[in-house]
Amino acid sequence: MREELASQTIKTIDTALKSGQVASMPELVRIIRALSKDEGSVSIHELADLINQDSTILTRVIAAANTFGYNPTNIEISTVTDAIHTVGFNRVRMLAMSLMLLDHAGRTNSSYEQRQMASISLTSGIVAQVMAEHAGVMNPETAFVCASLRNFGRLLLGTFMVHEFREALAAAEAGEGDAAFQRVFGLTPYALGYELLKSAHLPKPILNAVRQFEPPPGPDFPWSERILHQLATFSLTFSEMALDGDLPDSVFSQRQQDLIKKAGRDFPFLLERAPNILKEAEQKLGLLSAAAGSAAIGSVGRERLRHRSRATPISGKPELPDPVPPSYLPPGDAHAAPGINSPRGPGGAPLDSRDGPPAIRRRTAIEQALEALENAPHPTANPLPNALNAVWKTLRPQDLFFCGLDSSGRAFRILVGQGPLADRLGERTLFRRSERNAFFLCHERLINLSVQDIEDDRVFRHLPDWLKGADAPRSFLALPVHHQRLLQGILFVGWSTTRDSPFGNDELAPIQALFEVVAQHTNQRQSNRFRAVA
Numbered sequence: 001m002r003e004e005l006a007s008q009t010i011k012t013i014d015t016a017l018k019s020g021q022v023a024s025m026p027e028l029v030r031i032i033r034a035l036s037k038d039e040g041s042v043s044i045h046e047l048a049d050l051i052n053q054d055s056t057i058l059t060r061v062i063a064a065a066n067t068f069g070y071n072p073t074n075i076e077i078s079t080v081t082d083a084i085h086t087v088g089f090n091r092v093r094m095l096a097m098s099l100m101l102l103d104h105a106g107r108t109n110s111s112y113e114q115r116q117m118a119s120i121s122l123t124s125g126i127v128a129q130v131m132a133e134h135a136g137v138m139n140p141e142t143a144f145v146c147a148s149l150r151n152f153g154r155l156l157l158g159t160f161m162v163h164e165f166r167e168a169l170a171a172a173e174a175g176e177g178d179a180a181f182q183r184v185f186g187l188t189p190y191a192l193g194y195e196l197l198k199s200a201h202l203p204k205p206i207l208n209a210v211r212q213f214e215p216p217p218g219p220d221f222p223w224s225e226r227i228l229h230q231l232a233t234f235s236l237t238f239s240e241m242a243l244d245g246d247l248p249d250s251v252f253s254q255r256q257q258d259l260i261k262k263a264g265r266d267f268p269f270l271l272e273r274a275p276n277i278l279k280e281a282e283q284k285l286g287l288l289s290a291a292a293g294s295a296a297i298g299s300v301g302r303e304r305l306r307h308r309s310r311a312t313p314i315s316g317k318p319e320l321p322d323p324v325p326p327s328y329l330p331p332g333d334a335h336a337a338p339g340i341n342s343p344r345g346p347g348g349a350p351l352d353s354r355d356g357p358p359a360i361r362r363r364t365a366i367e368q369a370l371e372a373l374e375n376a377p378h379p380t381a382n383p384l385p386n387a388l389n390a391v392w393k394t395l396r397p398q399d400l401f402f403c404g405l406d407s408s409g410r411a412f413r414i415l416v417g418q419g420p421l422a423d424r425l426g427e428r429t430l431f432r433r434s435e436r437n438a439f440f441l442c443h444e445r446l447i448n449l450s451v452q453d454i455e456d457d458r459v460f461r462h463l464p465d466w467l468k469g470a471d472a473p474r475s476f477l478a479l480p481v482h483h484q485r486l487l488q489g490i491l492f493v494g495w496s497t498t499r500d501s502p503f504g505n506d507e508l509a510p511i512q513a514l515f516e517v518v519a520q521h522t523n524q525r526q527s528n529r530f531r532a533v534a
Helices: 002-019 025-035 044-052 055-065 081-088 089-104 112-135 140-149 152-160 162-176 178-185 189-198 205-210 223-242 251-261 270-292 297-307 358-374 384-396 418-426 440-445 506-534
Strands: 400-405 409-417 448-450 475-483 485-497
Touching: 002 152, 002 178, 002 189, 002 384, 002 418, 025 112, 044 055, 044 081, 044 506, 055 081, 055 089, 055 162, 055 297, 081 089, 081 506, 089 140, 112 140, 112 162, 112 223, 112 270, 140 189, 140 223, 152 162, 152 189, 162 178, 178 358, 189 205, 205 223, 223 251, 223 297, 251 297, 270 297, 384 400, 384 409, 384 485, 384 506, 409 418, 409 475, 409 506, 440 475, 440 485, 475 506, 485 506
Parallel strands: none
Antiparallel strands: 400 409, 400 485, 448 475, 475 485
C-alpha cells in the first residue's frame, strides 16, 4: 500500500512538472538536475546553453559575475562563457542555482510553503558553503550543491501538493515525524528527492548527500562522502531552525548548541565559529541579492539570519566580531594572517599605508600575468614560469612549486619551484596517485586543499612525511591546475607561519583564474602540436 502511494506521489509531481502548472518550476528542476552533475558530465557550452535558455537568470548571472564579490580581477564579462572562464565553472553553476532558488523564494504569487522551502534550500546551501570554507577540506561549491538539494523533495511537495504537504508538516510537528510524510505521501521528502535526482544520474557523492540513511553513515563509509552527507544534514537542520519565525531565541540558542555538540566530531570549529558562520551566510545572501538586483530573500531569509546571528552567543561566549574580508585588512591589523594578509613590499618589508590599498597591491602581479595570457594571440610557449613568478611576488610565500606526474604517470614530483622545501626535495617523489593522503583530494577530486596549521592533528596525520620536517611550512595551499577537468599538476604555496582564518574566495579566485588560463594554453599548445604531427 505504501509503495503504491509513493508511486502515485512521484507520478503526480512528474505530471505537474511536465504540464508546467507552476511557471518556471520545470526550468528550476531541469537546471538543478543538469547543473548538479559532475563538471565532467556538463561541458562549458552545455552549461552556457542551459543558463542562456532563461533570460532572467542569464541577465542576473552576468550581472552578478561582474560584481567584485564574484569577479575581484574586474574583468569585463558579457556572456555566460566569459563568466565561466573568469569566475569558474563551479561558481557559475552555484550562482545559477542560487539565483533560481532566490527567484522562487520571492514570488508573491506562489504558495508560502514553496517560498519557504526555496528559502531554506538556498540558505542551507550557503551555510554549507561557508562551513566548507572554514573547514578547508572540501570544495565549497560542491558543499552548496549537496546541501541545497537535500531539501529538494520538500520544495517539490510545497509547490505541487501544497494541501497534503501542510497536513504532513502539521502532523510531523505534532510528534509523528517522518511517519507523517510516509502516511500522506508513501515516502519521506528525502526519499522523494533521492528518487527524482537518481534518474538524472547525478554523481554518487551528491546522491548520498541527499539520501536519508538509517543508521547514519559509519566509519566504513567513504570519508569524503560521509563528511558531505553530515555537512548537508547539519546545514539543512541549522537553516530550518534559523528561518523558523515561530522559534523563540532562547529555544533556538539551546537547539543550536545541541546540534553543534552532536556535529562537533566532524566539525570541531563550530562551537567557536557558529555566530560568524551565520553572519557570513547572511552577508553572502546580501551579496547575492544585491548582485541579482533583487531583495527576494528579504524578510524570509536574510533578516532572520541577521537576527539569529545577533541573538544570545553560544555557551555564553562573547559574540565574535563581524568577519573582515582578508583583502581589506589594513597593514599591521591584529587580525591579519601572518605572511599572507600582511602586505609586503620589496625585500619583505611591510607596505606603508600610503602605498595604496593592500588588496590592489597584492593582486597586481597576478592581474598583469592573467591579462597578458588572456590577450596573447596564440597559446604561450611556456606560461608556467611567469604565472609562478606572479604568485611569488603577490603572496610572498616561503615555498612555491608546481608538481606534476613523472614519466610513469603514477607519481608526482616538483617540475619547477623555489624555496627551502623545494630545494630539499629536489626531484624526489612527493606522493603517488594510489596514496590516500591529503593530496588525494587535490589530484583525484580536483578539490582545493587549504591548511591553516599543519600541526592540527586532523590534518597532520594525513600529510606525507616530507611535509613534517623542520623546514616545512606551517600553513599552505595546494590547488589542482586543470582545464575542463584534465589535470596538469598541483600548485603548492607554503608560508612559515600559521594562518588565523580560512582562505577566502577573494584570495583564491585570482590564482585559480590565472592557472586555469595557464592550463588552457598548455592544452591548446599540446593539441596544436599533436595535430601538426598527425
